[in-house]
Amino acid sequence: MESQMLRYTLDKLDKLDYTKVCNKKVDPKFELGAVLRYFDNEVPILFNNVKGYDMDLIGGLYGSRNIFYDLMDTEKENRIHKIIDAIANPKEVKRVKDGPIKENIIKKNIDIIKLLPIPTSHEKDSSSFITAGMLIVKDPETKDIHMAVRRFQINSKTNISTLISGASPHLRELIKKSEEKNRPIECAVVLGYDAEYLIASQISSSKYGLDKHMVYSALKGEPLEVVKCHSVDIEVPAYCEIVLEGEIVPNKKVVEGPFGELMGYYGEVAPNPVMEIKTIMHRNNPIFQHAFPCREEHLSNGLIREAEVYSSLCNVVDVEDVNITVGGGCRLHAIISINKKNEGDGKSTILSALGSSKDIKHVVIVDKDVDIYSYKDVEFALASRVQAGEDVVIIKNCLGSGLEASHVYKGLSDKMGIDATKPLNETSFERAIIPEYENIDISNYF
Numbered sequence: 001m002e003s004q005m006l007r008y009t010l011d012k013l014d015k016l017d018y019t020k021v022c023n024k025k026v027d028p029k030f031e032l033g034a035v036l037r038y039f040d041n042e043v044p045i046l047f048n049n050v051k052g053y054d055m056d057l058i059g060g061l062y063g064s065r066n067i068f069y070d071l072m073d074t075e076k077e078n079r080i081h082k083i084i085d086a087i088a089n090p091k092e093v094k095r096v097k098d099g100p101i102k103e104n105i106i107k108k109n110i111d112i113i114k115l116l117p118i119p120t121s122h123e124k125d126s127s128s129f130i131t132a133g134m135l136i137v138k139d140p141e142t143k144d145i146h147m148a149v150r151r152f153q154i155n156s157k158t159n160i161s162t163l164i165s166g167a168s169p170h171l172r173e174l175i176k177k178s179e180e181k182n183r184p185i186e187c188a189v190v191l192g193y194d195a196e197y198l199i200a201s202q203i204s205s206s207k208y209g210l211d212k213h214m215v216y217s218a219l220k221g222e223p224l225e226v227v228k229c230h231s232v233d234i235e236v237p238a239y240c241e242i243v244l245e246g247e248i249v250p251n252k253k254v255v256e257g258p259f260g261e262l263m264g265y266y267g268e269v270a271p272n273p274v275m276e277i278k279t280i281m282h283r284n285n286p287i288f289q290h291a292f293p294c295r296e297e298h299l300s301n302g303l304i305r306e307a308e309v310y311s312s313l314c315n316v317v318d319v320e321d322v323n324i325t326v327g328g329g330c331r332l333h334a335i336i337s338i339n340k341k342n343e344g345d346g347k348s349t350i351l352s353a354l355g356s357s358k359d360i361k362h363v364v365i366v367d368k369d370v371d372i373y374s375y376k377d378v379e380f381a382l383a384s385r386v387q388a389g390e391d392v393v394i395i396k397n398c399l400g401s402g403l404e405a406s407h408v409y410k411g412l413s414d415k416m417g418i419d420a421t422k423p424l425n426e427t428s429f430e431r432a433i434i435p436e437y438e439n440i441d442i443s444n445y446f
């Protein structure tokens with residue numbers, strides 16, 4: 001459907017006046033990333049003059065909450081419910097025979113280095129990396145689909161390495177089993193997708209075991225149109241931009257990294273599985289999709305985690321909203337507002353939130369009159385509603401996030417929660433207000 005994937009997204013972003021166009025010749029090595037980084041990856045930028053390439057590149061697409069809300073036809077207040085509803089009620093996809101992705105099929109003389117404007121982002125990165133590639137793998141026995149964004153180090157014209165983190169135990173297990181049987185695994189890498197596809201991809205398989213294409217259909221409110229790949233038995237969105245088809249080679253690993261990672265540190269350098277590319281499909285005039293590593297684009301992952309924390313708190317307290325912050329890598333920090341009804345609600349929220357994921361390291365709990373997206377407001381609550389001796393909870397030596405440098409250094413993480421809610425029925429916490437402040441139209445005064 002024309003309403004699916006990147007082209008539709010670009011039209012919509014254009015109409016909403018979000019996109020910047022860069023006509024200047026830009027080097028994909030460092031310079032392009034520097035331009036994206038300047039805008040904190042919160043502004044979509046279409047580069048139509050990438051040095052050495054005819055292909056356009058879009059970056060900075062999904063780094064802003066407001067862009068996500070607009071693209072997904074939702075708003076701050078409803079986004080969590082929309083995601084939970086789609087996870088609970090996935091919908092069928094529509095299988096079609098053909099689609100724009102099949103406009104060009106390359107089977108011979110494949111050379112991704114010449115074809116695709118793949119950027120190198122940081123000084124010590126080992127190579128150029130495809131950072132927004134959606135890896136789709138089909139389990140040859142169960143036929144289950146594994147689909148998630150992974151990064152790909154470029155090794156040669158046809159060979160790329162992929163990182164499968166410890167947060168994806170099912171796919172790791174599948175690769176291990178295939179290696180024991182010395183059997184390759186068919187796979188595809190999809191580029192040029194929309195916000196719903198990215199959000200669906202960030203759902204954790206170990207938590208839900210869902211078909212993420214079906215979650216997409218539910219999120220989008222229409223069935224995802226998929227076509228079969230040309231050379232592998234895998235379905236991909238009919239309207240995406242580029243698909244790399246091939247197989248994960250058994251028992252062949254290539255050292256991957258260094259790579260400027262989440263939180264801006266270089267991650268582990270290790271031998272990782274490789275994919276051999278057999279076929280490339282692309283639309284006419286394809287647009288290459290890039291995500292500047294590795295902070296702001298992880299917002300999609302944070303949006304899913306907000307829904308997960310919200311759900312785990314629902315049975316405990318009257319939870320208002322959850323902000324998994326960008327400064328905490330969209331994984332490590334949560335600010336949570338509650339409608340406090342009992343004196344123990346703040347501490348109970350701390351326990352449930354810290355226990356909901358090994359990645360969450362620090363949480364701050366506030367009352368619902370505090371804006372959890374305003375650091376000024378959160379600091380106001382910390383300054384005026386917290387007594388450290390009573391309101392700070394520290395749990396030492398927990399399992400933490402493998403993507404967090406101080407945890408990697410120590411092997412364990414201390415977790416901390418701050419209960420910044422005010423006591424119930426205590427008049428000294430009454431906030432001074434200006435009557436009718438919200439209704440003032442300031443333009444009448446000047």
Ligand SMILES: Cc1cc2nc3c(=O)[nH]c(=O)nc-3n(C[C@H](O)[C@H](O)[C@H](O)COP(=O)(O)O)c2cc1C
Nearest residue numbers: 148149150151163164165168202203204205291297
């Ligand atoms: C831009 C971006 C890049 C990512 N890169 C990787 C990666 O290289 N390796 C990885 O295992 N996960 C990566 N992730 C996280 C996974 O996509 C995410 O954890 C997903 O939910 C895993 O799905 P699974 O539980 O089905 O395996 C990335 C996420 C984003 C948004």
